[in-house]
Amino acid sequence: MDRKSSQGMQRPKVLITRPIQQSVIDLISQHCDVQVHLVDEPMPPELLASAMRDVDGVMPAGVRISKEIIDAAPRLRVVSNIAVGYDNIDLEACYRRHILVTNTAGVLTEATADLAFALILAAGRRVAEGDRYVRGRHWKQWQWNCLWGTEMHGKTLGLYGFGRIAQATARRGRGFSMRILYHARHRVAASIENEFAAEWVDREILLQQSDFLSLHVPLTA
DSSP states (O other), rough: OBBBBSSSBBBOOEEESSHHHHHHHHHHHTTSSEOOOEEEEEOOHHHHHHHHTOOOOOOOOSOOHHHHHHHHTTTTEEEOOOOSSSTTBBHHHHHHTTTTOOOTTTTHHHHHHHHHHHHHHHHHTHHHHHHHHTTTTTOOOOTTTTSOOOOTTEEEEESSOSSSHHHHHHHHHHTTTTTEEESSSSSOHHHHHHHEEEEEEOOOOOOOOOSSEEEEOOOOO
């Protein structure tokens, strides 16, 4: 039986398709009856369709909300995607049903830029190789030919694509006094270039002059 509010109104039902932070679940539970799929992996389509039959909202994470699943959920009013993108949701089917679709645009920008720059540092300073070298008990004393890698300070960082994540990566590069080059289909505004001290160049110049190249483009043909 559905729980009721103090005014006797039926509380909306919300499905969360995999475990998320308990603080978020607690917040939603103040206003809705919440069901959480407790297995931390994508829900199988059949199980997802069954669980959504009487919900008003769904918070999907790593699952596809297809037309078939939407059609099997007559009460559905909101799809709140736990992701930056929304290509896992049939937007046309939601539009026909006047179902609101939301996503978490921008929430992973800084975290992804952290990882991008961590990879740049690891490649430049040969961190993984050095770790294996030491763990293999090859290091005995300080040596000129040891795995120090290359100096990062003042090198040229090339960014192929210059969206939010690339710009956040450029900001980290500026912390190492790196020269910032970028190539993108569309040149950004001069104010953005000035903010990151970034120079637009064509693709060939980018490849020729970059000491480190970070790709920030869709993985498409």
